[in-house]
Amino acid sequence: MARPQPARRRARGGGGSALDRAASALAGLLSAVNDPANRAAQLTTAEVLLAVEAVLCLLIIRRVPYTEIDWVAYMQEVGGYLEGERDYAKLRGDTGPLVYPAGFVYLFAALQRVTGGSVETAQYIFAALYLATQAAAMALYIRAASLPPWSLALLCASRRLHSIFVLRLFNDCWAMLVAFLATLALQGRRWVLSVVLYSAAVSIKMNVLLMAPGVLAVLIKYATPRDILGGAALGVALQAALGAPFLAAHPRSYVVRAFEFSRVFTYKWSVNWQLLPEPAFLSRQLALALLYLHLRLLWSLAQKSWLRAEGGLWPALRRLLAGGPPPPAPDTSRARRGRAGGAADARKGGTRSDERFADAVLFIVFSSNFAGIAASRTIHYQFYSWYFHTLPFLLLRAPLPRAAALAVLGGVELVYNVYPPRAWASALLLAMHGTVLLATFWHSGPPVPAAAGTPAAGAHTAAGTISHTAGAGEEEAAAAADPGAQRRRRRSRAAVG
Numbered sequence: 001m002a003r004p005q006p007a008r009r010r011a012r013g014g015g016g017s018a019l020d021r022a023a024s025a026l027a028g029l030l031s032a033v034n035d036p037a038n039r040a041a042q043l044t045t046a047e048v049l050l051a052v053e054a055v056l057c058l059l060i061i062r063r064v065p066y067t068e069i070d071w072v073a074y075m076q077e078v079g080g081y082l083e084g085e086r087d088y089a090k091l092r093g094d095t096g097p098l099v100y101p102a103g104f105v106y107l108f109a110a111l112q113r114v115t116g117g118s119v120e121t122a123q124y125i126f127a128a129l130y131l132a133t134q135a136a137a138m139a140l141y142i143r144a145a146s147l148p149p150w151s152l153a154l155l156c157a158s159r160r161l162h163s164i165f166v167l168r169l170f171n172d173c174w175a176m177l178v179a180f181l182a183t184l185a186l187q188g189r190r191w192v193l194s195v196v197l198y199s200a201a202v203s204i205k206m207n208v209l210l211m212a213p214g215v216l217a218v219l220i221k222y223a224t225p226r227d228i229l230g231g232a233a234l235g236v237a238l239q240a241a242l243g244a245p246f247l248a249a250h251p252r253s254y255v256v257r258a259f260e261f262s263r264v265f266t267y268k269w270s271v272n273w274q275l276l277p278e279p280a281f282l283s284r285q286l287a288l289a290l291l292y293l294h295l296r297l298l299w300s301l302a303q304k305s306w307l308r309a310e311g312g313l314w315p316a317l318r319r320l321l322a323g324g325p326p327p328p329a330p331d332t333s334r335a336r337r338g339r340a341g342g343a344a345d346a347r348k349g350g351t352r353s354d355e356r357f358a359d360a361v362l363f364i365v366f367s368s369n370f371a372g373i374a375a376s377r378t379i380h381y382q383f384y385s386w387y388f389h390t391l392p393f394l395l396l397r398a399p400l401p402r403a404a405a406l407a408v409l410g411g412v413e414l415v416y417n418v419y420p421p422r423a424w425a426s427a428l429l430l431a432m433h434g435t436v437l438l439a440t441f442w443h444s445g446p447p448v449p450a451a452a453g454t455p456a457a458g459a460h461t462a463a464g465t466i467s468h469t470a471g472a473g474e475e476e477a478a479a480a481a482d483p484g485a486q487r488r489r490r491r492s493r494a495a496v497g
C-alpha cells in the first residue's frame with residue numbers, strides 16, 4: 001500500500017519540471033522582447049502586431065461610423081482636374097481651394113478612378129495604407145536596433161491614429177508613408193533615391209519639409225557632393241515634372257496655391273494654442289517668435305548633436321566641399337570578434353556599426369521633424385500623424401524613467417482625443433512637447449558618429465569608424481587578459497614600424 005506514494009511524488013516532480021520549463025520559456029521570451037539587438041524577436045513582434053492591426057482595421061471599418069471631413073472635398077478638387085481644368089485657382093472643394101502640390105492631385109485622381117468616390121472602398125485602401133505605414137515605421141526602428149522589440153507595440157497604441165487613417169482618410173497619411181520609405185532609403189545609404197522619395201512626399205503634402213534640415217544634415221555628414229547634387233537635381237526635376245501641366249497653363253496660380261507658406265489656419269481647430277486668445281493666435285508677433293524658436297532649435301541640434309563630431313555646421317560644410325567622405329569601407333568588426341561573435345551577429349541581425357548608423361540617421365531626421373512640430377503655429381488633429389511614430393523613439397532613447405516616457409506618450413494621446421480643442425489640453429500638449437524636446441537634447445545614445453575614418457586604416461564611413469573603434473577596444477581587453485598576446489602585439493607593431 002505504500003507504493004503509490006512515490007508515484008505521486010514522481011507526478012509532483014513532473015509537474016514541477018513542467019512549471020520550470022514554462023518559467024524558463026517565459027524568462028527567455030521576456031529576455032528576447034527586451035533585447036534591442038535581437039533581430040528575430042523584433043521581426044516576430046512586428047509580424048504579430050501587423051496581423052492584429054489588420055484585424056482591428058477591419059473591425060473599425062465595419063463597426064465604427066465614418067466621419068466626413070475632407071474626403072468629399074478631395075474628390076471635388078481632383079474632379080476639376082479630371083474634367084480638364086489646369087488653373088489651380090479654379091480647383092476647389094467644399095472646404096476651400098486646393099492647396100496641395102500636384103502629387104496630391106494625381107494620387108487622389110487615381111483614388112477617384114479606383115473607388116468612384118466610394119467612402120467604404122477608400123476605407124479599405126486606407127486600411128492597407130495604415131498597415132504599410134506601420135510596417136515602414138517598424139522597419140525604421142528595427143534597423144536602428146536601439147529600442148527593445150516591445151516598443152514596437154507603442155506604434156500601434158493610438159486610437160486617434162487609427163481614426164486619422166481609416167475613419168478620416170486624410171492625405172497626410174500618404175505623405176508620411178512615402179517619407180518613411182525615404183528615411184529607410186537614407187538608412188540604407190541610398191542618398192539619391194532618398195532625396196527623390198522625400199520630394200515625392202512633399203508633392204503630396206508639404207509637412208514633410210520639416211524633415212528637410214535633418215535630411216540635409218545626414219547628407220552633409222555622410223554623403224558626397226556628387227550624391228547631394230544628384231539627389232537635389234532629381235528632386236527638383238520631379239517637382240517640375242509633376243507640376244508641368246499646371247505650370248504650362250497657369251504657372252503663377254500653381255506656385256502660389258501649391259506652395260503657399262503664408263496660409264493661416266483656423267483658430268478653432270488649433271490643438272496647441274487654445275490657451276491664447278484668437279487675436280494673439282493670429283498675430284504676426286507669435287508667427288515671428290515661433291519662426292525664431294524653430295530656427296534656434298535646428299541650429300542647436302545641428303551644433304550640439306547632429307554635427308557635433310565634425311565640430312559643428314561650418315567645419316562639416318568645409319569638409320564636404322573639400323571632397324566629402326569616401327564610399328563605405330567593408331565592415332571587418334565581425335572578423336575581429338571571431339567566429340562566435342559573427343554567429344551572434346548573424347542570429348541577432350546586422351553589425352553593430354550598421355545599427356549605430358541607422359540609429360543616428362533616424363535620430364537626426366526624427367528630431368528635425370519634431371523641432372518643427374514644437375514650433376508650429378497651429379496643429380490640427382490630423383497633424384498627429386506627422387510625428388506620432390517618432391515619439392517612442394525620441395522618448396525611450398533618452399535617459400528618462402520609462403514610466404515618465406510612457407506618461408508623456410499617454411498625455412499626448414489624451415490631448416488628441418479631446419474634442420473640440422480645449423485650453424487645458426493645449427497647455428498639456430505644450431508641456432508634453434517641452435518634455436520631448438528635453439529628451440531630444442538629452443538623448444542617451446552614443447554621440448552621432450562622424451563620417452571621418454582613421455588614418456591608419458584609410459578613410460572610412462561612420463560604419464567603418466565605429467567598427468575600428470569597437471575592434472580596438474576588444475583587442476585591448478583581450479590583451480589585458482593575456483599578457484603574452486600583449487607582448488606579441490608589441491613585437492608586431494615594432495616590426496611594422
